[in-house]
Amino acid sequence: MKILDWYILKRYLFTFLMMLLLFIPIGITVNLAEKIDKILENEVPFVEVAQYYLDFTIYFANLLFPLFLFLSVIWFTSKLANNTEVIAFLSSGVSFSRFLRPYMFGATIVAAFAIVLGMFLAPKASKGFNEFSANYLKRNKKKVQTYDIYRQINDNEIIYVSNFDMKSKKGNNFTLEHFKENKLEYKIDAQTIRYNEEDSTYKLINYTLRRIGERDDLIIQSRRKDTLFDFDLEDLTPVEYIAETLSYSDLSSFIEKEESRGSSNIGRYQVVQYKRWSLPVSVFILTIIAVAVSSKKRRGGMGVNLAFGIGIAMIYVFFDKVFGVMAEQSDFPPEVAVWFPNFVFGILAIYLLYNAKR
Known part of the structure; x- marks a missing residue:
């Protein structure tokens, strides 16, 4: 079984990386086509542009990688099912839970990468991405101001x-x-x-x-x-994306400081903090859903599985965004807002896994 485990694990990681490498150049090309006029107008040095698109890549990879992972798992598992490879595995006496083991190992590797990305790399990239946008790409870059700052320091x-x-x-x-x-x-x-x-x-x-x-x-x-x-200069220049630019330890200290000051943006900051843990957990949930959905050979082939997967992905994004905005703009608990999508889709994963085993 080690040969089969290694075979699935390689396909899991390789397809995920290929999905990222496929969409990242497309994202950079679309963004560059949209921003090239402002970059040329402001005579931005090439080094800064290159750094911006490196930050752009890390920023959006961290934002969208669970969905890329979900679609990549559906893609290669559907190919296994269409080639009757899944049937061959299960017919050899392998249980569905045993068949799922290399997927979970792959999810562990990706989740560990997500933790490193979200805790350390993405905050630095977010800072560079937003600062470049403020300095060169926004129309009112010469008058970047904050208004009506009222804070307990x-x-x-x-x-x-x-x-x-x-x-x-x-x-x-x-x-x-x-x-x-x-x-x-x-x-x-x-x-x-x-x-x-x-x-x-x-x-x-x-x-x-x-x-x-x-x-x-x-x-x-x-x-x-x-x-x-x-008080610090940052107290006079609060920006909405400040939480995204801090490492996890700095963000925790920042939230404690803001709570003592009675800041009205605590919900926004806590949503960012909790998402850094909920995102790696979503890797396991979405992997289970993807395997359960795509491991069956269907009459419509891979297209049906991809259509179903894209539908689930859109619902997941909808839940994530709606509850995130509720926590940022109201007294809705940030913990509930961040973890509710994982809770709902976790139940869905258990249900689909149970039916897949049958």
């Missing part, structure tokens, strides 16, 4: 900025409120705030400090003031 302080420009590192209408035992102790206002990278200080223009007293308030004003604050 620690247990005692809250900051507000009406808008902040990421390019110039300058914001308008800055306010910092410091509380002690739920009472306002002092408040800082400034018309503009600018971050100085050389010494990590902030320059405030039209600075006003109001200290709240028992009877009277103390007001200190200055045309300009350079000072230090207990």
Whole structure:
């Protein structure tokens, strides 16, 4: 049986890699055709373009590889079934569970690769992909701004900025409120705030400090003031994709920090965190479904199995996207949103596997 195990395992991994190598150049070609005008217009160096498409490849491979794996397993297993190879295996006294063993071993290898990809490689690629898009491909790249930033930076302080420009590192209408035992102790206002990278200080223009007293308030004003604050520049420039650019350990620390600040984007960050574990699990579920569906020789041949597989894949993507958006935009639990598709398709996998054994 070791010969048969090795035969199936090689087909499993080889077909998956071929599927990736087939679709990645197509994706790069389509993206390049769409973005070539902006790349030439901005005179982007070739090295940066090459790095962008390397990041592009890793980013989308991590995003879509479960579906590629699912379709590749259906493809080569259907070929085995059409050539009556599956019947030959089972007729030799091999149980369906034993026949499934090399598939599970292959799924373990791919799941381990998915963990490394999702935990370390994809975050770095996501950062490069999004930064290149912001710098060269977006129409408003010269005015990349965030608006109405309102954040609790620690247990005692809250900051507000009406808008902040990421390019110039300058914001308008800055306010910092410091509380002690739920009472306002002092408040800082400034018309503009600018971050100085050389010494990590902030320059405030039209600075006003109001200290709240028992009877009277103390007001200190200055045309300009350079000072230090207990918050990072990232607190003034929150971006939606920040969670995607962090390794798992950094993301966990980042979520703890944001929870202590009362951030409204916790659901979005936790969805990214939980998906890094749910994605490898989906490899096993989708492999079982693919084998159970395609191991039977059908009258319509491989086309019927592929059509059924594509239908299941679209439903899986639909569940994943809908529940992900619900967790990001509402109080829907992120754990449920991320793991519910795997739970539903896990039940489907058990049902299809039971029928396949019969």
